[in-house]
Amino acid sequence: MLKANIETFLACDASYEEAGIVLYGAPFDSTTSYRPGTRFGSRAIRSESYGLESYSPYQDRDLTDYAVFDAGDQELCFGDASLALKDLRERAAEIAGDGKIPFMLGGEHLVTLAPVQALAEKYPDLHIIHFDAHADLRQDYLGAALSHACVIRRCHDILGDGRIHQFCIRSGDREEFYFAAEHTQMQKFDFTGLGELAEELERNHTPVYLTIDLDCLDPSCFPGTGTPEAGGVSFVQLTDAIGRTAKLNIVGADVNELAPMLDQSGTSTAMACKVLRELLLVLAANRSTEKLK
Numbered sequence: 001m002l003k004a005n006i007e008t009f010l011a012c013d014a015s016y017e018e019a020g021i022v023l024y025g026a027p028f029d030s031t032t033s034y035r036p037g038t039r040f041g042s043r044a045i046r047s048e049s050y051g052l053e054s055y056s057p058y059q060d061r062d063l064t065d066y067a068v069f070d071a072g073d074q075e076l077c078f079g080d081a082s083l084a085l086k087d088l089r090e091r092a093a094e095i096a097g098d099g100k101i102p103f104m105l106g107g108e109h110l111v112t113l114a115p116v117q118a119l120a121e122k123y124p125d126l127h128i129i130h131f132d133a134h135a136d137l138r139q140d141y142l143g144a145a146l147s148h149a150c151v152i153r154r155c156h157d158i159l160g161d162g163r164i165h166q167f168c169i170r171s172g173d174r175e176e177f178y179f180a181a182e183h184t185q186m187q188k189f190d191f192t193g194l195g196e197l198a199e200e201l202e203r204n205h206t207p208v209y210l211t212i213d214l215d216c217l218d219p220s221c222f223p224g225t226g227t228p229e230a231g232g233v234s235f236v237q238l239t240d241a242i243g244r245t246a247k248l249n250i251v252g253a254d255v256n257e258l259a260p261m262l263d264q265s266g267t268s269t270a271m272a273c274k275v276l277r278e279l280l281l282v283l284a285a286n287r288s289t290e291k292l293k
């Protein structure tokens with residue numbers, strides 16, 4: 001029998017009912033400070049994932065064994081960040097309310113604010129683990145409080161001190177680094193300390209939101225992003241860091257800032273697909289969300 005042509009991320013073809021993890025795209029890039037294009041990120045990841053194996057030799061796990069639902073891209077208002085965030089917040093709240101993990105594909109990094117708002121309501125002791133080249137701690141960017149350069153500062157407005165853990169940071173203005181010294185836990189340049197942090201959060205079964213800005217990767221291997229920043233981590237370092245989050249109580253996640261058209265070779269998109277596969281496998285295995293046979 002012929003079936004409708006529905007494109008999902010690699011092997012993420014479970015029904016919503018059976019799925020423990022729900023993927024959804026947030027194709028929004030209106031506050032991008034430098035080179036736009038991340039609105040095409042989620043669609044490119046879905047489309048190019050056919051070139052990737054569903055089996056991970058790193059984890060000896062296969063995505064075909066797990067129940068992940070892909071809801072496609074959400075239709076968002078490009079001209080009004082507040083409206084876009086409101087729609088994304090409702091989506092995250094609905095998925096979390098159904099007992100599933102909301103997993104968002106950006107889009108620019110501002111979209112992270114929406115699921116964090118929704119999940120902080122459900123989990124008042126929420127922590128954030130943040131991988132990024134940029135601190136994203138500006139109070140405003142050219143007067144705009146809602147900007148991808150301010151997203152973690154807006155998350156701090158909600159969560160307060162000591163609950164935001166930043167890694168790989170190598171760019172920001174002086175005030176952002178001074179702010180971090182007082183209010184967040186920031187590891188510059190790499191993932192040092194992530195293992196110890198994970199152990200502590202695991203012990204207390206702390207709910208964690210994991211946000212991965214793909215520009216934490218070095219632009220020599222990942223040039224397809226709007227604000228490339230030299231001196232980043234390798235793919236192997238990033239997947240190793242993802243592995244260290246394996247036993248955490250992750251209640252929401254996102255991968256953001258792929259701008260596929262800025263890397264005509266397609267390598268950045270292919271790498272984003274692989275990062276996503278590894279993170280999905282870690283989350284799915286931890287949550288025991290095997291497919292019904």
Ligand code: MN
Binds near residue numbers: 132
């Ligand atoms: Mn960012």
Ligand code: MN
Binds near residue numbers: 132134213216227
């Ligand atoms: Mn960044």
